[in-house]
Amino acid sequence: MIDSRPTDTFQPGDVLNNTYRIEAVLGRGGTSEVYKARSEISGRLAALKVLKAEFSANDDYLVLLTREEEIREIRHDAVVRYSENHRTQDGLVYLVMDYVEGPGLDRKLREGPMPADDLLTVCRRVSEGLEAAHKRNIVHRDLSPDNIILRGGDPAEAVIIDFGIAKDTNPGAQTIVGNEFAGKYAYAAPEQLSGQTDARSDIYSLGAMLLANFRGKSPDVGNNPMEVVKRKGERLDTADVPEPLKTLIDRMAAPEPDARFQSAAEVLAYLREHEGETDPDATVIFPLPRTPTPKAKPAPENLPQSAPASAPAGAPPRKSLGGRVGLILVLALILGGVGGYFGGLFDGLVGPSYPVADPYQLTVDKPANGAPHAIGHVPSEQTRAAMSNLMTDLSGTADLTMATGAIADSWGTDVMATLSELRNLEEWRLALDGNAAQVTGETSDADLHAHLIKTFADGLPGALQGSAAIDLIPVFLAASEVEAVLDHLADCGPLATPGVTPVGYGPQSDIIVAGKVADTATRIGLFDELSTIAGERKVVVDVEVLNPTLCLIESNLPNAPPGGIGVDFIVGDRNEHNPSGRFFVGENPIIDITLPADVVDGYLTVSILDVSGNVYHLLPNLNRQENAVAKLRDGQSGPVDVRVAYSVDEAARNNRIGFTVDDSSLGKSKVIVLHSEEPLFGGLRPTSESASGYATALKDHVETNQASILSLDSRILTTAAP
Known part of the structure; x- marks a missing residue:
């Protein structure tokens, strides 16, 4: 479990569709969040994978989540059970799956090396799940330790989760990632770097994962794309792995797909053939070749012995060769000293003889x-x-x-x-x-x-x-390093770093980024680049994702405080208030502006910035030129609602602005309300114009009339496919 954040889509205690009560956050990703939830009806625990708001209206991601839902057809205990997709009243889409209680292999990896026997058990279990998936032409494409959970901590109960980028290998099948790279570099098969993926890619990833957990250390794949490509073409180093796990990994993770096991069934056959070969009591981690100790060679027959008895009288006695050898050994001992003693040089003379290791x-x-x-x-x-x-x-x-x-x-x-x-x-x-x-x-x-x-x-x-x-490594991360990343990637106005101290970020400080960005790619880029300099610190990118049109206008808006003027949305065909501001294709948004009791004079300018790059002026416009607050109040005191976008029927009858949502431009639009002492622009703008044209006019006007603008209020309207 991880701590909840105010920026999470759901908070503990929230109830989705009167059924699932959120209990905790299980994980966060670039496009989705996963929650632990309990059914209010059955009491059963479930895991809910929720698409973030900005993706819930994106057909590509909805197709991807639907593909993941279809994996429910795989019926195997080693594959997490999926249920179905649901949509909340606010338009958020989530997928229901079984909740699996237990540590992931990523946690086991952080804890240190796993025994070879446990890893063989994990391999058998995961291969059984892959066999079931591959039979239905489903390739996982992202197998890694964080996607394997040991139910109850038992290796024999390993469960594969997160088929989020799984691909149907049937002809014509697609995912949002198409033929581009999918999966984590550390565990991805070499061919995945060029977009080629089949069942053998999953087998490679499983082999790389087994090796990582055996060593208790993630693979080092390099620091740049060139290093990644080079190392992916090399065989994994399994010199320290005992048999039969060593050969298993070698044959699973061969760089060339044709040199690997060709199916999960072949992996299982190998495991059955070598079952029970690992010694559970062995403490030797590095297996060594048991090279027999070389036998002493017999002395050559012509080796001189002692001096002959018939030596000439008076000749000096000859020293024996044994004496010379003894002298050499003494000199060697003196020269070798303590180094030879610690190095084991003389173990053959004074102690046990050890097997030869190559490599050492x-x-x-x-x-x-x-x-x-x-x-x-x-x-x-x-x-x-x-x-x-x-x-x-x-x-x-x-x-x-x-x-x-x-x-x-x-x-x-x-x-x-x-x-x-x-x-x-x-x-x-x-x-x-x-x-x-x-x-x-x-x-x-x-x-x-x-x-x-x-x-x-x-x-x-x-x-x-x-x-x-x-x-x-400095104790503090300098704020300037973070600001350099923000300056490089900011595409919708300045980004803020709340909580940073004058000395920067301490070892336990979170790096928090707030503000607005033009698209999701920018947010992901912020997270990735900040993570490279964050060390052990958490990176929280708490930004609002807009779009290029909104960001263009945002950068030219006047610097004015909010005035408390409300923006309310109503679903026209049902006359229902819509607090979420989310409208689906075919619906008719009605927009009301609520004037607070203390706003009694001045002028209102109300515009909506469309996701397609256009600006529509709701008030004033050619068909409704009166925008003085006193006239809009029409003698009423207290809060007053002023309608600026009507139902389609009323718009047709009274020549007012009304519209329905179509599928030509879905996403975020923004309603902007400016309250000024005098009418803006010195005249009417066209009812609709380009965002760039409006941005230029707004910039020019603000430069000379900033003081006349009293307040600025706004609200996002989101259009989405049902």
Whole structure:
């Protein structure tokens, strides 16, 4: 569950269509929100996926939600059960599905590595669900840890959710994303980057997801599109994965679709064939080839032994070869010193012999706000003990395997020296392949950062080959960094950042953006760009999505306070008040302007800015030129309603303005009410004109008559398909 926000479409306690009472928010996305709700009739829990208001009238997104509803035909316990779509009285569309209680694999991923046996169980269960979906020509296209929930925490009860971008593979079938990329980069199959998707893409995504949860770390796909494309063409690194999970992932996630398992049924067949092969008690995370210890070679027959008994008299005695070998060993011990001891060089002489590891790998990392973990190969008991003790001191864990390999004598000492320098960083990682090492880390401590930069200036300790990249992360995010993003993307006037302090955003501060934008793409762009600089901070883009026409006018409106003048909507054919301001195709909007009791003089100018890019002047206009407040009141005191858009019948009888909603221009329009001391523009505007023409006239008038404008009030009218 996540905390509710005032900007959410629904709040806990709201009841939809007299049936579903909202209990909590489960998630938020770019186009929809998901809520936990309970049926007031049956008491059954359900999950409601609600299209955001700006998408509920968009045919493309409605088609997409309808496609998701049709997935209810898939009857399998491993696929979330869908019910049907509904529309609220305000025109919001939502989809009802089963509520699945349990952690998602994304939460398990954050908690750390999962056992191989559990992942094999998850694979079996999810593959069964995919088989059922694929039989109906439905490809998920977005399989990732956040789309798999373990009902009750049980891997055997995994459930696939969120078929929001699923695609029917029948000829001619479409989704809103068409053939464009769909899915998350980290888990998407390589062919999805070029718009090619079939059942094998889901198999790849499942394999990548299994590997991520085995390691407890999301895949690193690069920092830019070129890196993403390059890495997607490479095989996943499964060197540390035990069998049979390793081969399973290798065959599921091959870069070339033809090299993968070709169906979920083939995955299930592999699992049945290798059932029970994983040792549940095994603690070895890195499987090693059990290379037999080489037998000692027999001494060559012509190897000289001791000096012959018939040596010439008086000749100096010859030293035996064994004595020379002993001297060499002593010199080697002296030269090797402690490095050879920690490196395991002499284990073959004085202790146990370990199997050979190739490649010889070790990874030790500490995530931000998490515990460190060491996994991989070490050359000696001394190194394993030292590293395990360090992990214990840091409240971390270690899965270390004893092995010999192509490493320097001082490898163990050098690794421990590196870790001792890294231990105080907030986040760090040491990855080794033989003597090649890569070190990364982050800290907000400037002194520690300077110390480490100096320490690693000439490279890593001892024989380790590589470099260290330690980043200094400021405690506060500067407000200027956020403002630069806002300035870059603002397309409907300035955007505000409520709550920002003079020093910027602290580690726990939310980055909140308020204001207006021209379209949904801008809002999504704001969220994406701010997320790249936010770190652990939440990003809340609480903006009103208008359209280019409204934004053009918004930027030229006078700077005037609201005057309390109301704008009320009525459905003409039913004479019903419409508090939502949402009208559907075929309906007749009636618009009333309510004058407060204290507005008794001056002039009213009322216009509606159409989503199609036109402006209609409701008052005054050629057929209704009187707009003086005193005349409009007609002697009445107190609040007075002034009708400016009529029913179609009355408009025809009295030569007034009236209209019905058609499907040629659906979206948001805006009613603007200006109250001024004198008539605006010095004369009548045409009844309708282009938004750009009106914006120019308004700008020119405001520049010389700003003081005469007393107030500005407005309200959105939304038109939508039923």
